Amino acid sequence: MALSDAFLMELRNRADIETTISSYINLKRAGRISKGLCPFHGEKTPSFTVYPDTQSYYCFGCGNGGDVITFIKNIENLDYIDAVRFLADKNGMNMPEENSYDDTMNKRRLRMLEANREAAKFFHSCLGTKDGTIGYQYFKNRGLSDDTIRRFGLGFAPDSFFALTNYMMSKGYTKEELVFANLARRSTKNPNNIYDNFRNRVMFPIIDVKGNVIAFGGRVMDDSKPKYLNTSDTLVYKKSQGVFALNLAKKSGKDSLILCEGYMDVIALHQAGFTNAVAGLGTALTSEQAQLLSRYASEIMISYDADEAGQKAATRALEIFKNTTANIKVLHLSGGKDPDEILKKYGVEKMKAIINGAANEIEFALLRVQGNYDIASDDGKRQYLQEAIKILSKVGAIELDIYASRLSDELSVSKDVIVNEAKRQAKRNVTVERKKEFTKIQTQGDVLDKLNPQRKMFYAAAKAEEMLITLLMANPEFLKSVDEKISYNDFITDFNRRIYKSVTDRLRDGKSADISFIAGDLTDQEISAVAKIQTISHTLKNTFDECEDCIKVIINEKNKKNIKDVAVEDISDEEFLNFFKKDDN
Numbered sequence: 094m095a096l097s098d099a100f101l102m103e104l105r106n107r108a109d110i111e112t113t114i115s116s117y118i119n120l121k122r123a124g125r126i127s128k129g130l131c132p133f134h135g136e137k138t139p140s141f142t143v144y145p146d147t148q149s150y151y152c153f154g155c156g157n158g159g160d161v162i163t164f165i166k167n168i169e170n171l172d173y174i175d176a177v178r179f180l181a182d183k184n185g186m187n188m189p190e191e192n193s194y195d196d197t198m199n200k201r202r203l204r205m206l207e208a209n210r211e212a213a214k215f216f217h218s219c220l221g222t223k224d225g226t227i228g229y230q231y232f233k234n235r236g237l238s239d240d241t242i243r244r245f246g247l248g249f250a251p252d253s254f255f256a257l258t259n260y261m262m263s264k265g266y267t268k269e270e271l272v273f274a275n276l277a278r279r280s281t282k283n284p285n286n287i288y289d290n291f292r293n294r295v296m297f298p299i300i301d302v303k304g305n306v307i308a309f310g311g312r313v314m315d316d317s318k319p320k321y322l323n324t325s326d327t328l329v330y331k332k333s334q335g336v337f338a339l340n341l342a343k344k345s346g347k348d349s350l351i352l353c354e355g356y357m358d359v360i361a362l363h364q365a366g367f368t369n370a371v372a373g374l375g376t377a378l379t380s381e382q383a384q385l386l387s388r389y390a391s392e393i394m395i396s397y398d399a400d401e402a403g404q405k406a407a408t409r410a411l412e413i414f415k416n417t418t419a420n421i422k423v424l425h426l427s428g429g430k431d432p433d434e435i436l437k438k439y440g441v442e443k444m445k446a447i448i449n450g451a452a453n454e455i456e457f458a459l460l461r462v463q464g465n466y467d468i469a470s471d472d473g474k475r476q477y478l479q480e481a482i483k484i485l486s487k488v489g490a491i492e493l494d495i496y497a498s499r500l501s502d503e504l505s506v507s508k509d510v511i512v513n514e515a516k517r518q519a520k521r522n523v524t525v526e527r528k529k530e531f532t533k534i535q536t537q538g539d540v541l542d543k544l545n546p547q548r549k550m551f552y553a554a555a556k557a558e559e560m561l562i563t564l565l566m567a568n569p570e571f572l573k574s575v576d577e578k579i580s581y582n583d584f585i586t587d588f589n590r591r592i593y594k595s596v597t598d599r600l601r602d603g604k605s606a607d608i609s610f611i612a613g614d615l616t617d618q619e620i621s622a623v624a625k626i627q628t629i630s631h632t633l634k635n636t637f638d639e640c641e642d643c644i645k646v647i648i649n650e651k652n653k654k655n656i657k658d659v660a661v662e663d664i665s666d667e668e669f670l671n672f673f674k675k676d677d678n
């Protein structure tokens with residue numbers, strides 16, 4: 094996988110870490126660092142930190158960290174070489190010659206995408222055959238036009254164990270390839286035999302934003318179970334990241350997306366002209382999907398089913414979208430259970446009215462709790478007010494003013510009382526949140542303590558070792574003088590010794606030892622640990638005096654440790670004397 098230093102250097106210069114990460118999450122600059130809400134774990138106060146000086150990032154909440162390539166690897170769920178390719182593409186650079194790095198995974202991935210496309214063509218063509226009439230009729234009964242069926246590439250998997258596999262093998266695909274793509278399964282009795290994964294189902298191809306067919310959803314046409322069968326995770330598809338119809342919605346020309354629960358809702362909305370509708374795959378929205386969606390639109394309208402389950406899912410989705418830059422609204426689907434039904438019953442105008450009347454997050458939360466109480470009664474009014482104040486305790490000053498006024502009119506309660514109560518509750522919230530996040534960080538433990546188990550025992554030395562590593566990474570010119578005073582053999586903790594050796598070996602060869610360059614020899618967790626080590630960087634003055642201080646501590650601690658090591662092995666006076674007695678005999 095060896096990419097040249099020159100290439101990596103150029104990539105690092107062009108793909109600035111702060112700019113790159115800013116396109117995914119909101120970062121706020123504070124001095125020499127930037128902070129934001131971590132995209133890799135749920136949090137309410139930012140512990141995700143970007144260090145432009147060292148071109149690295151580290152999250153103090155979940156321990157994820159590394160350089161710009163690591164970030165892309167994690168957020169786009171790519172392997173190393175594809176993350177590099179992704180960044181190179183974005184920054185107008187060509188990848189080096191193919192044979193200079195290992196490209197096997199990429200070739201396998203391309204082959205799988207070709208297989209999926211071929212399978213999608215097969216399923217679609219089946220709609221026009223005798224066996225597929227039943228599938229075609231199903232779509233027609235659901236009100237879809239031929240044009241819609243074509244646009245979404247819908248299809249039918251025949252009621253056969255070998256229809257697709259025979260077709261694909263005639264096209265030159267091997268059994269192994271079909272099993273890997275999850276288009277076929279191996280027989281448990283005879284693993285040499287394979288059979289079709291999707292049988293007697295209408296088929297929905299899942300197409301990514303680049304137009305690749307990455308997976309399939311298959312739906313039964315009656316009430317048998319499972320209702321939906323989806324491709325499980327493969328080389329080209331991660332269920333947690335999939336979004337249905339984003340390929341079409343991104344071309345809608347709108348800066349908003351309608352997020353639905355099911356494929357049929359999306360298709361019905363598109364057919365009615367709402368071409369910005371999409372759906373997640375599987376039931377619960379993931380933070381990866383939320384990140385992906387917020388990259389394509391600044392406003393997301395959640396349009397989940399009107400039932401209790403759908404509304405709960407909407408509340409959860411709102412929470413997940415908080416870690417993104419998107420502005421979120423919730424559609425109040427009155428008169429029908431889902432968009433498909435509303436369009437059929439009342440038509441396009443009703444749907445438009447629903448979209449125009451979409452509730453923002455606060456309105457949605459208030460509506461949700463209001464539904465639980467009878468506000469005509471004093472008791473119901475009081476309980477609703479208590480719940481409403483909890484909601485308002487989490488909003489900004491302007492929103493508080495607006496909604497306190499509304500509530501005051503609605504319930505005939507003084508606005509001042511509502512505002513004051515909300516503010517008091519807000520103070521309580523902060524304490525509770527802090528406690529929660531503190532325990533979370535405590536229980537998760539530090540990535541460095543995990544990878545460097547000696548760190549706790551030799552804390553002073555380990556801290557000095559880490560500081561020296563950071564100083565040398567940023568100031569290669571100190572190496573010669575440092576080498577005269579200390580060698581990696583003097584390091585006490587094994588992990589730091591290994592990192593120090595790798596850094597200084599590179600510097601001695603006149604190469605860069607930035608995190609991107611040493612990352613090739615490290616595991617993901619080790620990269621996070623190095624990023625953690627570097628988090629002290631912006632607090633340093635970068636002087637040689639600091640190096641000397643570190644060296645003093647390390648050597649001191651090493652001497653102390655040597656004395657202790659001897660002490661442990663020491664024998665008692667009695668044993669000592671006995672030893673010589675024996676010898677004298």
Ligand SMILES: [Zn+2]
Nearest residue numbers: 131134152155
């Ligand atoms: Zn995190």
